[in-house]
Amino acid sequence: MRLSRYFLPVLKENPSEAQIVSHRLMLRAGMIRQQAAGIYSWLPLGYRVLKRIETIVHEEQIRAGHIPLLMPTLQPADLWRESGRYDDYGQEMLRIKDRHDRDMLFGPTNEEMITDIFRGSVNSYKDLPLTLYHIQWKFRDEVRPRFGVMRGREFLMKDGYNFDIDKDAALHAYNRHMVSYLRTYERMGLTAIPMRAASGPIGGDNTHEFLVLAQTGESEVFYDDRVVDLKLGDRQVDYDNRAEVAGVCQEFTTLYARTDETHDAAAFDQIPEAHRKVGRGIEVGQIFYFGTKYSESMGATVVTADGSRVPVEMGSHGIGVSRLLGAIIEASHDDKGIIWPEGVTPFHCGIVNLKQGDAATDAASDSLYKALAAKGLEALYDDRNERAGNKFATMDLIGLPWRVTVGPRGLEKGVVELTSRKTGLSEEMTPEAAVERLVQIYAAHR
RNA sequence: CGGGGCGUAGCGCAGCCUGGUAGCGCGACGGUUUUGGGUACCGUAGGCCGUAGGUUCGAAUCCUAUCGCCCCGACCA
The missing domain is CATH 3.40.50.800 (Anticodon-binding domain)
Known part of the structure; x- marks a missing residue:
């Protein structure tokens, strides 16, 4: 691309509304333009990086055997009434009425919809395991959006959902996602540490968040600093090999690493003092195993080999695609500007x-x-x-x-x-x- | 949602207190110069001073309302 023919509106001075470095640099480098609080246009340079990150996420998901599809941004409210979350979700959900006065919503996530798709077409254990995902714009009407794309109201997210016949299979899906996420972040030049987390309204008891260490992070993190040195590197992981995948997860989750939500001071104190670190991190992904929470309430069942019908075991997994731009910049810049890792450079x-x-x-x-x-x-x-x-x-x-x-x-x-x-x-x-x-x-x- | 701050040219800001023809720097455009780290000079264009109402002979300035944005906190797959 010849710069004389490109659209790259760089700014020499810092826009006054941007306080943190990634937001400032994204505005100055002509990557984004704010349209409303927490809502941005992606200008050509920013769009290139966004697409680059999206491509890496796709490639690693497909490598792990997961299947892409695309669900809409607008959803009917009835699906959410079925799961009981229409009332639970609160003000963060943007509710809309269409011309026929039907209740709609701008999707903040897609558990209900994917479960609806699944139950409509899958009836047999023979169709499992199945993991479907998409990369789609989400909207959560945050009370206080801030930090540019790091905490926007509209954001691009990869969200995936696994359907399995039993808990062991579902936990393998969980592990498979952990490994694929580690690969994904490494390709982007990031060190993202899996940390035991709290599940929140999504339910379930097994969940890890992936955090990129950065002073501007919103979460306080406690960790053994040897986790930072763990790398997947070039190794080839057979995603169908349960023991191998579980082994990698074991390797990456044994050392202490937790957010303030799950922090255990006594366990933390067991770490040798030289390795004990308290810092801040940016959450760039989270994986959940939640069993039959949605399949039961929404009737997503399959027939087993012995002819009985059981609700499927599920989990969901998310990567904040647009947020990653901010996280990468927070982790890789100097006083002159951004330093893109080769994997995501525009x-x-x-x-x-x-x-x-x-x-x-x-x-x-x-x-x-x-x-x-x-x-x-x-x-x-x-x-x-x-x-x-x-x-x-x-x-x-x-x-x-x-x-x-x-x-x-x-x-x-x-x-x-x-x-x-x-x-x-x-x-x-x-x-x-x-x-x-x-x-x-x-x-x-x- | 509680607290604080800010809306004046594309960006950064001054002017407001004490009402009287809207300014500065950067950027843009034209020219001259220059060409190894945001060069210098000359010139030009660009503003319903967020919006609405009020006070006044006269409002960017004072008053009221409203909209928007930012920060701190609370909240947060």
Whole structure:
């Protein structure tokens, strides 16, 4: 993409309404624009990252054997009356009447609807196990939305629901989600720690929240800091192997890690003092096993091998997709701007043409741009007629992980400069070598 | 929902107390200059001063109401 033809309304100054760093940077980098309290438009740069995150979530869910579908944002109230949550949910649920005076609502979650879909088409144990999920906009009418997309009223969420024949199978689904979530966050360059949590109105007694450590987090967290070093890395997990999946979960949940809701001071004190940490975290996902809470109230049953009919065992699992943008920025930025991890960056690299209008630098920048495209790499080419300082500042602000600088000085020697946003270190090399290096870097993020 | 703050140009703000032709910086646009870290100069455009009502000869300014936004707390898959 040529910057001269793109829509990237960056701001030099901090908008006064934004208090925390991720919100400020998203506004300044031209990623979002607020339309009402807690409701945002996603401008092109923000939309790219959002789509990138969504893609990773999809890929990891599908890898785990889960099946995507798409349910609507608007739901009929009757479904919620059936589960009993229409009255329970309270003011957070946005209630709407249609022209025929029917009660509707903007979905804050989809347990009822997915259960309705399930019971309408699934009757036999032979159709299980089944895990369905979607990535769809939710609306929760928060009393006080804040922190930009971190606590918006409208937000994009992946929510999945497993249907299993018995508790063991359902707990395997729970574990499978934990592993797939760990992979998902790692691909985004995040360390998200599974922490035992409280289940709240959703019910059930088995639940973990995934928290990204950040000073601006809304939850207080207590943990053994050795959990931070746990990594899934390159290992291949067979998602159908119950013991293997359970083993990974065991590995990631044995060390103490809890939010203030479930904190146990006595257990915490058992941790060696050097590893005992209290901090704050951003919740970016949660998994639940809740058994037959919804299947019983809504009549979602299957016929078993012996001919009897039983309510299915269920769980639900969520990832805050739009919130992740804020969480990633909170975890990865400096005083100049955002630092995107390679896995979620809106463009693979930036190209800064230091002397726009100069025949040699224009030609070199242009051919570099095309060479990258030929290798499937998307560059944001700053071809504006601006000062170098302005171009560098823009690139730093929007946080592309790599920048190729093309200038007359370097071209005399036949080189361009490849700079890491994260370390700030630059290396001179031929344009061909720069392309090859970027190809290698991104090979690990395909 | 309780407490506090703020609505004036795209962004950041001054002016309000003490009523009298709406300003500054950045940005945008045109030009000159410049070109390896937000350059300099000249010029131009852009505002029902959130909205409605009131007081007054006269309201961005005083009064009332209302809408919106932000922060703290409470709340929160």
